Amino acid sequence: MIVLDKKSPIPIHKQIILQIKKEVILGRLKPGDKLPPVREMAARLKVNVNTVLRAFEDLTREGILESQHGKGFFVSAQNMQQELSEVIEYLKRVVKEFKEHGIDKYLGMTLLLEVWKDESDQ
Amino acid sequence: MIVLDKKSPIPIHKQIILQIKKEVILGRLKPGDKLPPVREMAARLKVNVNTVLRAFEDLTREGILESQHGKGFFVSAQNMQQELSEVIEYLKRVVKEFKEHGIDKYLGMTLLLEVWKDESDQ
Amino acid sequence: MIVLDKKSPIPIHKQIILQIKKEVILGRLKPGDKLPPVREMAARLKVNVNTVLRAFEDLTREGILESQHGKGFFVSAQNMQQELSEVIEYLKRVVKEFKEHGIDKYLGMTLLLEVWKDESDQ
Amino acid sequence: MIVLDKKSPIPIHKQIILQIKKEVILGRLKPGDKLPPVREMAARLKVNVNTVLRAFEDLTREGILESQHGKGFFVSAQNMQQELSEVIEYLKRVVKEFKEHGIDKYLGMTLLLEVWKDESDQ
DNA sequence: GTGGTCTAGACCACA
DNA sequence: GTGGTCTAGACCACA
Numbered sequence: 264m265i266v267l268d269k270k271s272p273i274p275i276h277k278q279i280i281l282q283i284k285k286e287v288i289l290g291r292l293k294p295g296d297k298l299p300p301v302r303e304m305a306a307r308l309k310v311n312v313n314t315v316l317r318a319f320e321d322l323t324r325e326g327i328l329e330s331q332h333g334k335g336f337f338v339s340a341q342n343m344q345q346e347l348s349e350v351i352e353y354l355k356r357v358v359k360e361f362k363e364h365g366i367d368k369y370l371g372m373t374l375l376l377e378v379w380k381d382e383s384d385q
Numbered sequence: 386m387i388v389l390d391k392k393s394p395i396p397i398h399k400q401i402i403l404q405i406k407k408e409v410i411l412g413r414l415k416p417g418d419k420l421p422p423v424r425e426m427a428a429r430l431k432v433n434v435n436t437v438l439r440a441f442e443d444l445t446r447e448g449i450l451e452s453q454h455g456k457g458f459f460v461s462a463q464n465m466q467q468e469l470s471e472v473i474e475y476l477k478r479v480v481k482e483f484k485e486h487g488i489d490k491y492l493g494m495t496l497l498l499e500v501w502k503d504e505s506d507q
Numbered sequence: 508m509i510v511l512d513k514k515s516p517i518p519i520h521k522q523i524i525l526q527i528k529k530e531v532i533l534g535r536l537k538p539g540d541k542l543p544p545v546r547e548m549a550a551r552l553k554v555n556v557n558t559v560l561r562a563f564e565d566l567t568r569e570g571i572l573e574s575q576h577g578k579g580f581f582v583s584a585q586n587m588q589q590e591l592s593e594v595i596e597y598l599k600r601v602v603k604e605f606k607e608h609g610i611d612k613y614l615g616m617t618l619l620l621e622v623w624k625d626e627s628d629q
Numbered sequence: 630m631i632v633l634d635k636k637s638p639i640p641i642h643k644q645i646i647l648q649i650k651k652e653v654i655l656g657r658l659k660p661g662d663k664l665p666p667v668r669e670m671a672a673r674l675k676v677n678v679n680t681v682l683r684a685f686e687d688l689t690r691e692g693i694l695e696s697q698h699g700k701g702f703f704v705s706a707q708n709m710q711q712e713l714s715e716v717i718e719y720l721k722r723v724v725k726e727f728k729e730h731g732i733d734k735y736l737g738m739t740l741l742l743e744v745w746k747d748e749s750d751q
Numbered sequence: 752g753t754g755g756t757c758t759a760g761a762c763c764a765c766a
Numbered sequence: 767g768t769g770g771t772c773t774a775g776a777c778c779a780c781a
Contacts, residue, residue, distance in 0.1 A: 273491065274771060281495045288488075288496060300753055311773045316755075324690070333753055333780035343486070350482040351500070353475055358500050360472040364465070366406075368501055369395065373403045374410060375497055378473070378480045379490055517735065525739045528732075532740060587730070594726040595744070597719055602744050604716040608709070610654075612745055613639065617647045618654060619741055622717070622724050623734055640756060666768055677758045682770075699765035699768055 264291075267308055275310055279318035287327060289351065290344045298328065298336040386413075389430055397432055401440035409449060411473065412466045420450065420458040508535075511552055519554055523562035531571060533595065534588050542572065542580040630657075633674055641676055645684035653693060655717065656710045664694065664702040 265282045267275055286292040298304070301319060305312040319336050322328040329339045361371050387404045389397060408414040420426070423441060427434040441458050444450040451461040483493050509526045511519060530536040542548070545563060549556040563580050566572040573583045605615050631648045633641055652658040664670070667685060671678040685702050688694040695705040727737050 276771080277491075281492055284488075284492055285495050285499055289499060302753075311775095312754095313756095313774090314772060317771090320755090330754065331781095332755080335753060347482070347486060350479055350486075351496070353482075354479050354496065354500050355503075357472055357476050357479060358497070360469070360475075364469060364472075366410075368498065369399070370403050370406055371497060371501065372494055373407050374473070374476065375480070375493060376490065377407055377411060378477050379484075379493065381477075521735075525736050528736055529739050529743055532732075533743060591726070591730060594723055594730075595740070597726075598723050598740065598744050599747075601716055601720050601723060602741070604713070604719075606745075608713060608716075610650075612742065613643075614647055614650055615741060615745065616738055617651050618717070618720065619724070619737060620734065621651055621655060622720050623737065625721075642756080668768075677760095678769095679759090679771095680757065683756090685769090696769065697766090698770080701768060 265304075265308060267310070276314050276318040276321070279308075279315060280321055283318070283322060284327065284343075287338060287343055288347050290348065292338050293344070294338050294340045294342060296338045298338070300335060387426075387430060389432070398436050398440040398443070401430075401437065402443055405440070405444060406449065406465075409460060409465055410469050412470065414460050415466070416460050416462045416464055418460045420460070422457055509548075509552060511554070520558050520562040520565070523552075523559060524565055527562070527566060528571065528587075531582060531587055532591050534592065536582050537588070538582050538584045538586055540582045542582070544579060631670075631674060633676070642680050642684040642687070645674075645681065646687055649684070649688060650693065650709075653704060653709055654713050656714065658704050659710070660704050660706045660708055662704045664704070666701060 264286060265279060267278050269275065271278065273281075283292065283298075292298075298319070299307070301315045302312050305315045308315070319328055319330070323330055323336070326339055326341050327343060328336045330336050358371065361374075366374075386408060387401060389400050391397070393400065395403075405414065405420075414420075420441070421429075423434055423437045427437045430437070441450055441452070445452055445458070448461055448463050449465060450458045452458050480493065483496075488496075508530060509523060511522050513519070515522065517525075527536065527542075536542075542563070543551075545559045546556055549559045552559070563572055563574070567574055567580070570583055570585050571587060572580045574580050602615065605618075610618075630652060631645060633644050635641065637644065639647075649658065649664075658664075664685070665673070667681045668678050671681045674681070685694055685696070689696055689702070692705055692707050693709060694702045696702050724737065727740075732740075
């Protein structure tokens with residue numbers, strides 16, 4: 264599920280974190296789900312085990328994953344997803360409207376960033 | 386108002402287009418507003434006049450700008466802004482919720498892109 | 508009540524002494540209370556009778572226990588507990604504050620040891 | 630200032646964390662103080678740079694240190710110390726009383742741990 | 752099998 | 767100079 268861009272200025276472990284958070288928020292990874300073993304994921308993504316481990320540890324510290332020594336990492340019961348499911352519905356509606364008005368992906372992102380900036384000024 | 390990133394893989398003229406569209410959608414450029422002379426804008430952005438001209442011509446072709454020979458470029462009466470103002474309100478609400486849940490700019494963009502992808506699958 | 512750590516660098520008889528003193532200070536063993544027969548305690552802890560006996564004798568020498576030949580060991584009338592009950596209250600307060608500031612057991616011990624060291628410098 | 634016990638079951642980076650927290654709480658490291666460069670500290674402690682870095686990063690995440698890229702790590706303005714200075718005075722008093730009653734370091738620690746356990750039962 | 756810690760060393764980014 | 771990320775690989779602990 265995870266795709267990395269090794270040329271991106273965003274560090275690899277952060278890319279992994281972003282994508283796992285995304286999966287959790289979108290409800291594609293549910294509480295209790297087991298993640299692939301770190302060594303397996305490292306091999307698949309062609310990165311070092313420590314890089315994957317670092318991402319998983321950060322997610323654990325944030326309460327999104329839980330580690331069970333000797334067994335693996337699991338999505339924690341705490342439900343980021345549930346809290347955000349309604350917001351995601353709004354985002355889907357926004358995206359749909361954008362598309363209907365011929366706004367492309369890049370303009371969509373530009374608008375998101377601009378709104379992000381504005382809101383923090385308040 | 387316009388800031389360019391010359392290292393970005395997005396072509397300069399496309400960046401100019403994106404930012405002017407953004408200003409129009411957010412209502413910061415209104416129908417009838419005059420844009421700066423192409424030579425002035427080219428000088429300010431330190432790019433070639435033709436690059437700015439190409440951007441303005443593309444925007445004219447899309448009906449967002451209108452050129453009045455000898456006078457300059459103006460935001461056209463057709464109002465992209467009005468149609469989208471409600472959608473922008475939704476986007477602001479989404480961004481606000483994201484922030485309240487500790488979701489940062491990068492995760493916000495990742496979610497936008499993912500939803501964008503999903504919607505086109507349907 | 509007593510739990511031994513056989514891998515600890517602290518000798519077994521010293522561990523028994525520490526834990527009985529602890530029980531007395533915390534008021535869970537009161538003056539006059541009878542201790543289990545040495546053979547019973549040795550069996551329960553899976554150590555040699557002499558090890559328990561040595562611990563009890565040391566405690567007797569310190570005036571904390573009293574042996575009554577043919578009857579067993581008893582907590583002596585002298586009350587270490589009474590003298591320290593107020594100090595234990597202070598310790599409880601310190602522990603409570605530590606917890607409220609997110610200081611864990613290990614940091615608590617580190618601070619205790621450091622203060623111990625400092626005080627002996629004076 | 631920092632002394633490591635490489636045979637301890639407590640991981641090295643945690644030992645570093647504990648000792649820096651201790652120094653901050655005891656007021657021996659004050660807000661704004663610069664920590665030694667990670668490479669220097671690693672050399673002095675004879676551990677790998679990454680191990681020191683991990684400790685410093687954890688402390689940064691906890692808000693105790695702040696990193697200034699290219700300049701070093703500094704004790705953050707947030708003052709754990711100030712909040713705890715009174716508690717430390719209580720601890721000093723407890724330690725003093727313990728000593729006056731002939732309670733040694735080990736018994737002191739045993740009592741601390743016991744009180745710690747009791748309080749969490751409540 | 753699977754996570755957790757650590758080392759040695761490379762290379763990059765900010766100052 | 768000083769922090770930040772990453773790799774390759776060793777060794778340990780829990781299951």
